[in-house]
Amino acid sequence: MRSQRVPTATVRAALLAMLAMLGLVAAGCSGDGSPEAEDHPTPSATASTRDQPGGQPGGQPGGQAEGLQREYEAVVRHTLTSVVQLTVSGGLGSGVVYDKAGHIVTNAHVVGQSKSVRVRPATGGTPLAAHVVATYPPGDLAVVKLDRRRTLNPAEFADSGKLQVGQIVLAMGNPLGLSGSVTNGIVSAVGRSIPEPAHEGLPGTTIGNMIQTSAPINPGNSGGALVDLSGAVIGIPTLAATDPQASNSAAPGIGFAIPSNTVTRIADQIIEHGRVVDSGRAALGVTGSTVTDAGGTPEGVGVESVKAGSAAARAGIRPGDVITAVGGAKTPTSAALGEVLVKRRPGQVVTMTIVRDGSAHRVEVKLGQG
Numbered sequence: 001m002r003s004q005r006v007p008t009a010t011v012r013a014a015l016l017a018m019l020a021m022l023g024l025v026a027a028g029c030s031g032d033g034s035p036e037a038e039d040h041p042t043p044s045a046t047a048s049t050r051d052q053p054g055g056q057p058g059g060q061p062g063g064q065a066e067g068l069q070r071e072y073e074a075v076v077r078h079t080l081t082s083v084v085q086l087t088v089s090g091g092l093g094s095g096v097v098y099d100k101a102g103h104i105v106t107n108a109h110v111v112g113q114s115k116s117v118r119v120r121p122a123t124g125g126t127p128l129a130a131h132v133v134a135t136y137p138p139g140d141l142a143v144v145k146l147d148r149r150r151t152l153n154p155a156e157f158a159d160s161g162k163l164q165v166g167q168i169v170l171a172m173g174n175p176l177g178l179s180g181s182v183t184n185g186i187v188s189a190v191g192r193s194i195p196e197p198a199h200e201g202l203p204g205t206t207i208g209n210m211i212q213t214s215a216p217i218n219p220g221n222s223g224g225a226l227v228d229l230s231g232a233v234i235g236i237p238t239l240a241a242t243d244p245q246a247s248n249s250a251a252p253g254i255g256f257a258i259p260s261n262t263v264t265r266i267a268d269q270i271i272e273h274g275r276v277v278d279s280g281r282a283a284l285g286v287t288g289s290t291v292t293d294a295g296g297t298p299e300g301v302g303v304e305s306v307k308a309g310s311a312a313a314r315a316g317i318r319p320g321d322v323i324t325a326v327g328g329a330k331t332p333t334s335a336a337l338g339e340v341l342v343k344r345r346p347g348q349v350v351t352m353t354i355v356r357d358g359s360a361h362r363v364e365v366k367l368g369q370g
Contacts (some may be wrong), residue, residue: 071229075170076182078231080122082155083224085174086144087127088114094173094224095119095144096233097154098267102146105267106223107238107258108135109202110142117144121152122180134270137202138281138370140238141263143270155225158232160259163190163211171215171237171255173224185215185253193342194239194256195335203287206338210256211235217255226257234260282344283370284317285310290333291322298332300324300355311368317354324360325353341367 082097086106093110097103104119111117111132118127128146135142146152167187175181189212198204213226217240226235235257243251269276285307290298300322306312317323323331327350331337344350346369354361 072170072184075227075229075231076172079155079170079225079227079233080172080180080182081153082233083122083172083174083180084152085120085122085177085179085220086110086223087118087120088112088116090114092174092177092220093222094220094237096223096225096236097152098143099154099271100152102130102149102152103133103267103271104130104144104146105236105263106142106144107236108137108140108142109196109238110223111135111144112202119144119146120179124179134275136266136270136276136279138205138279138283139258139262139266139276140196140205140207141236141258141266143267156232157260157264158228158230158234160211160234160261163187163234163259165189168229169213169215169234170227170229171213171221171224172227173221173237175218175220177220181221183215185213185255188212188214188254190259192256193339195338196239204334204338206335206342207238207256207258208281208342209259209262210238211259213237213255213257214253215255216240216252232260233263236260236263279369280345281370282341282346282348282367283310284312284341284365285368285370286312286317286323288323288334288337301331301334301337311365315352315363315365317352317363317365320356322355323352324355326350327352341370 084095084097084104086093086095088111090112093106095104095106098105115132117130117132119130120127128150130144130146133143133145165187169185169187171183173181192210192212193206193208194210195206196204215226217237221237224237225233226237228234237255237257239256241251241254266276269278286303287305288301288303291300291302293299303317303319303321303323305319306317323337325331326337326340329340331340344367346367349364349366352363352365354363
């Protein structure tokens with residue numbers, strides 16, 4: 001299984017799915033790039049999930065279902081106004097209003113190389129001009145800011161460290177340009193390390209600690225909101241899995257989101273410093289690609305360039321070397337190397353195995369920060 005950045009059922013579909021699950025299933029969320037569709041204004045937030053009853057007294061038939069339906073409706077009213085549609089030169093995506101100063105968080109691959117962005121609120125109206133504050137491609141996150149102060153509704157961000165597998169979640173965004181769409185699913189797993197391919201001039205990367213969700217990911221949803229039933233954002237939908245056995249078509253029910261704790265940590269640094277100063281991600285400081293043997297079997301990562309002053313440069317690694325293992329873990333592909341590094345921390349010392357001029361060598365590397 002591989003992943004692609006293709007980050008639609010409406011609330012009605014989400015409700016029907018949950019009703020089916022209660023009676024006897026669920027479905028649900030994210031992507032970018034498609035023609036802009038007609039907007040349908042969304043009512044302003046007027047209630048929170050705590051305003052609605054969880055069911056009818058005495059366990060009467062339909063009580064649970066009715067209570068859950070009201071809870072869904074309240075979450076949508078409360079949170080959807082914090083999700084915006086972003087238009088850039090490469091297409092469409094989604095974003096989440098971060099604060100009252102006009103900052104909006106999204107995916108780095110949504111804004112790509114763009115410097116300016118058009119922001120359309122979920123409530124409709126004339127698109128607003130905004131600019132890119134900074135992007136952080138290694139974590140596929142970016143912050144944009146409105147050029148002029150406007151009244152938008154900042155989202156609440158939850159503690160993603162408290163997520164439980166099986167927890168019900170809603171995904172909000174603009175899949176295929178359908179502004180203000182909502183779908184549902186559950187948290188299928190946490191702590192996944194997922195490789196992302198290169199996209200629109202951005203290098204490929206591996207993101208750790210991802211949330212896996214059964215909510216479907218569709219083009220235009222990337223950068224939107226994955227929320228819990230209290231209406232708080234617990235992740236930013238980013239990737240959909242693809243099935244190589246089905247011509248790389250989307251694998252139903254397997255999507256990935258960046259956890260909210262990572263989002264807020266990176267966004268706060270970008271807003272304060274204009275860049276990420278403490279990523280927490282280990283880095284070698286090389287670019288490379290998978291090297292195969294005569295039979296096509298991956299053998300390692302061929303180093304194409306080494307960044308001056310990086311961990312690799314200090315360890316004497318140079319272009320032409322092939323990295324075959326890090327800390328005892330084999331790295332036959334670029335994706336495998338990324339997965340190994342994402343589990344390490346800056347400052348750690350690891351033993352790397354490299355092949356140079358046909359001979360294997362071991363070198364100690366003090367990992368830098370990426």
